[in-house]
Every structure is written in C-alpha cells, then in structure tokens.
Amino acid sequence: MADAMADRLGEPASAPTSESAMEHGRIVVGVDGSEPSLHALRWADRQSGLTGAALEAVTAWEMPASFGWGGAVPGLPEGYDLGANAAEALADAVAQALPPDRADKVNQVTVMGNPAQVLLDRGEGAELIVVGVRGLGTFRATLLGSVSHTVTVHAPCPVVVVRGTSEQGD
DSSP states (O other): OOHHHHHTTTOOOOOSSSSHHHHOEEEEEEOOOHHHHHHHHHHHHHHHHHHHHHHEEEEEEOGGGGGGGSSOOOSTTTOOOOHHHHHHHHHHHHHHOHHHHHHHEEEEEEEEEEEEHHHHHHHHOOSSSEEEOOOOOHHHHHHOHHHHHHHHHHSSSSSEEHHHHHHTOO
C-alpha cells in the first residue's frame, strides 16, 4: 500500500539501510511525546533488545491547516523551522524514555505528514509497528480519529498497541 502511495506521489518507498535492520529486522514506533507513546517506546526498546531488530522512533508533524501553504505562519518568528522543532521534541522524548546507551542506538525519523500515514509508510518492510494508545475509547476515537486504530487496520506488518499503566489514566 505504501509503495503504491509513494508511486502516486512520485517518491521512492523507504527501505531499511542499517546492517542490523537487514539482518534482524526493524521495529517502528510512533512517538509524539505523550506518556503513552513513551511507554510504547520503552516496550519497543525491550522488544528490540530481545530480537536484535533495529529500533526506529518516528515523529510526524503537520503544518496547521489554519496557516495555509502560501505564506508565513502568523505568530512564529521568521526562519522558525517546524521540522527542526519536531526533531528536537523527538530527541527529547527518546532521551526521556530510554537510558543513554539505548537512546544512542535509536534511529530517529521526523517526517512531515499525517501521523497514521507516516507510520504506515515507515512500516513497509518492518517486522513490527508499535504505537501507544491514550485510551479514549471506541466512541471518542471514532469522533476524533485515532492513529493507533488506523495503523492497526491498515498496517503492512504486525502491530502492537501498548496501553499505558493505570496510573497514567489510560
């Protein structure tokens, strides 16, 4: 599915490039900085340690629709880079969730796009996709849209949905 989407967009499909990913597979985990996503990152890191798969933490960001595509973003300083801000937030999340020796081994990927679609695209060729869930419930997820739901329904590989602990309110 992602290859077809990439072909329509004129972009090549991504393939794992690290030696570990080629030998032992790749685990893709969605990280948005929320506590459930940090919990998912910790789970994916443990799984990576067990299987030898490379760990890829992915953050997606979108240009807010109200800003449009044609000009400067109101309220942001000139030259402000939303992508760099997203990459910094991902690096902070990885550093917060994992010990330094494990965090250094994580391939951090920041992509502009819809979070569910980005994870589906990055999941091509992966052994596993891991996502956290905020526990909003079926009805609210239907109304609000749900990255975890979309990924589980359309993923090109197995998906693990990690629920937070009860102390997190999930």
